[in-house]
Amino acid sequence: MKFFAVLIFVILCYSSVADAHEWTPTYFQWKPAYVKGISTTTMKIRNARKGVDYYEIQVLDSEMNPLKFAATERIIYVPYLRRRTVDIYIPDNSVPQAMYVCTRSKIRKDGQSKTFISSRICSKVK
Amino acid sequence: MKFISAMIVAMVSVSVFAEEVPIVGSVESRCIVITDTDGIYGNPTPSELSTAQADGGVLPVIRFDVLQADFYKAVITHPNGFTESPSLDDTVTWSGSTSVTDTSDANMSSYDTDKVTYNNSTEYDLTVAGSTWFSVSSEADYGYSKAFPPGTYRAMVEAECIAQ
Numbered sequence: 001m002k003f004f005a006v007l008i009f010v011i012l013c014y015s016s017v018a019d020a021h022e023w024t025p026t027y028f029q030w031k032p033a034y035v036k037g038i039s040t041t042t043m044k045i046r047n048a049r050k051g052v053d054y055y056e057i058q059v060l061d062s063e064m065n066p067l068k069f070a071a072t073e074r075i076i077y078v079p080y081l082r083r084r085t086v087d088i089y090i091p092d093n094s095v096p097q098a099m100y101v102c103t104r105s106k107i108r109k110d111g112q113s114k115t116f117i118s119s120r121i122c123s124k125v126k
Numbered sequence: 127m128k129f130i131s132a133m134i135v136a137m138v139s140v141s142v143f144a145e146e147v148p149i150v151g152s153v154e155s156r157c158i159v160i161t162d163t164d165g166i167y168g169n170p171t172p173s174e175l176s177t178a179q180a181d182g183g184v185l186p187v188i189r190f191d192v193l194q195a196d197f198y199k200a201v202i203t204h205p206n207g208f209t210e211s212p213s214l215d216d217t218v219t220w221s222g223s224t225s226v227t228d229t230s231d232a233n234m235s236s237y238d239t240d241k242v243t244y245n246n247s248t249e250y251d252l253t254v255a256g257s258t259w260f261s262v263s264s265e266a267d268y269g270y271s272k273a274f275p276p277g278t279y280r281a282m283v284e285a286e287c288i289a290q
Contacts, residue, residue, distance in 0.1 A: 020160040026197055026289050027155075049161060100288070107209065107282065116165035116186045118282045121157055124289035 022046040023103050023121035030095045040089045047078035054106040061097040155194040157287035163187040172273035175266040185261040188285045195255045203247040204264050205281035212277030216269035224248035230256035
């Protein structure tokens with residue numbers, strides 16, 4: 001019985017995620033980058049939100065204050081039903097503070113986005 | 127005849143073998159934020175915008191799916207400003223709330239009693255794996271019973287899923 005409950009939940013997760021935002025892994029690690037003094041981590045985003053194509057990357061401390069970071073783009077374009085892998089870089093001296101890496105959905109100012117909801121998902125350092 | 131039969135059997139077995147394509151998957155901890163229903167403001171009186179059904183509005187509903195218990199908390203913030211509106215020359219008084227409307231697991235029934243509310247945010251510990259539906263009410267009152275100018279009004283609910 002429990003197996004069927006889990007099965008239904010997994011099917012629900014993967015079949016009805018028609019308007020969803022996903023950001024993984026839940027727990028990430030800062031690793032040395034190929035440039036001295038820089039640490040990096042790799043995250044994945046999946047956009048299944050209709051009408052939302054852009055997500056803002058944020059690196060935050062334990063109080064959710066923003067920290068400096070570098071990525072190829074700070075606001076990334078993720079078309080509907082696509083995945084993207086994002087490399088994020090911070091200075092080594094920011095590693096002790098950099099606790100969360102988040103993405104927040106961006107709503108278009110031209111009114112084309114019909115949504116009422118802004119989503120943000122934050123992963124935490126391991 | 128035996129040789130031909132053996133050849134046919136061999137060919138069939140080879141063709142079946144060639145169709146074996148592996149599919150590999152892994153399930154990892156994650157939180158998925160899903161917009162279940164976009165909200166709509168009703169305009170029951172000239173000075174009020176409300177998402178309440180009785181006021182002609184639609185409550186926005188957000189679903190949070192977590193694959194593992196105790197890995198995430200949900201923070202839902204109801205609006206305290208318009209992201210799009212005509213020019214307003216008087217103050218807008220905001221109110222709102224968040225509540226659990228549906229769950230995939232009976233053990234989530236305590237979420238509403240255990241929630242923490244501060245400013246215009248409501249925080250829930252997602253202590254059970256599964257899906258939770260949250261609805262958010264929002265009301266905006268303009269001036270002292272002053273009529274909202276005509277135009278499009280848009281406000282934003284923030285739904286956050288934060289790893290613990």
